[in-house]
Amino acid sequence: MTKIVVVTSGKGGVGKTTTAASFATGLAARGHKTAVVDFDVGLRNLDLIMGVERRVVFDFVNVIHGEATLKQALIKDKQFENLSILAASQTRDKDALTAAGVERVLDELVAEFEYVVCDSPAGIERGAHLAMYFADEALVVTNPEVSSVRDSDRVLGLLASKTRRAERGDGKVREHLVLTRYNPARVAKGEMLSVDDVKEILAIPLLGVIPESQAVLTCSNAGVPVIREENADAGLAYQDLVARFLGEERPHRFLDQKKGLFSKLFGG
């Protein structure tokens, strides 16, 4: 059974697109045929992070309006041939998305792929609503700070009430917490919420904690999903996250402060 997974958060700039790109890449790397769809019509970013921005001919809105077929619009990833990207339109706004159109495109994707990852725009308006509406599972991306946690809480409320599953009453959307930009040193100083604080407020299962990392920015700029960066904590954390999503048990790494040279030497 194909699963539609929405990557959502409410708040902007928390790492939704980074997470969607790495998550989709990770699923493909583990042999699952995956499509990742950018719902952020008007502000497309996913194609940049996936490094395919120079190969976009047709986009999501073209397919919805029947100006191109899905086959024409899907861009195949160069590294993983079982990974496809459907870019958002830069020249349209979110009103170009219609519920019927989105449903038709998702139905077509579901027929062909094992996983369809929907990269939601920020906010709770039309684009975000349509991105989550058809989802079976949701990755709720949250930064360890109060306003992000509150927006995620709001989104969780919408997932429980304003989705197709909720409206039809066929089980709830399965929720996963993804905590990004986690900085154990700042948590220790009390400048950031801890994993436990966030888990207590949101009360959903934790799928992964992605440490704050310079590699995320470097990779974004280079157009490489950070999960492919094996030398970076963030890349390894995304690999763990994908493994856990697929049912593997893996301990959470990167929750503690890295030991400095001094504490290593003196066993502090």
Added chain:
Amino acid sequence: MTRSRNALEFKGRWLSITRVRVLDADLDAIRAQLAAFSRQMPAAVKGMATVIDSEVDCELAALLGELRAVGMQPLGVSEGPLAERARALGLAVLSREAGKATAPSADTAVPADPRPARAAAQPSPVAAARIVETPVRSGQQIYAQAGDLIVLNTVSPGAEVIADGCIHVYGKLAGRAIAGARGDERARIFCRKLEAELIAIAGIYAVAEQIKDGPRGAPAQAYLEHGRLKIEPHKV
């Protein structure tokens, strides 16, 4: 030709109906009391669905007029001395057992005394408590009409829980809680961990700023005492 769609659909529905017991058939006394009651709780009285329950015979048509004048919507009468008149007026006649656990028998009926009549005319919270098992998230609003609200989970910041009766929160209460929403001053709020943004009972409220010296982060209850809102740690 066969019709593919039904003309009617039948569905069960629970309604909150207020029982109006007539203790004294004197229309002037009834009028005066209704006026006082609707001044006290204008929002509750407007549109209030009522069933008239009387052990004494009275001018039903005139009584209906008085109830409607303050905005109530009489739906019918309970079986009794008024049944005959009600049928003549096309009003529903309900058996005493319908929707009620114990019907008052004639010998326990209170004699005409205007004081207890006031209490009888108040909307009584008879509906079963509304029970919510999932977290109440930011932006969500849950209202338990005519009864208690029981939340077995957390109420997040930015969420709102409202009840005409009491509110019980078995998780953390971090949002807004409004009990006695239709003016019941006996309503209380209980929670296992108080982090509320706002607590209100029968319109008397306190915001987080005012609660900060109270039992924050601890089990607590809130209630009204002589019209003042008390928020205290709850110990047993």
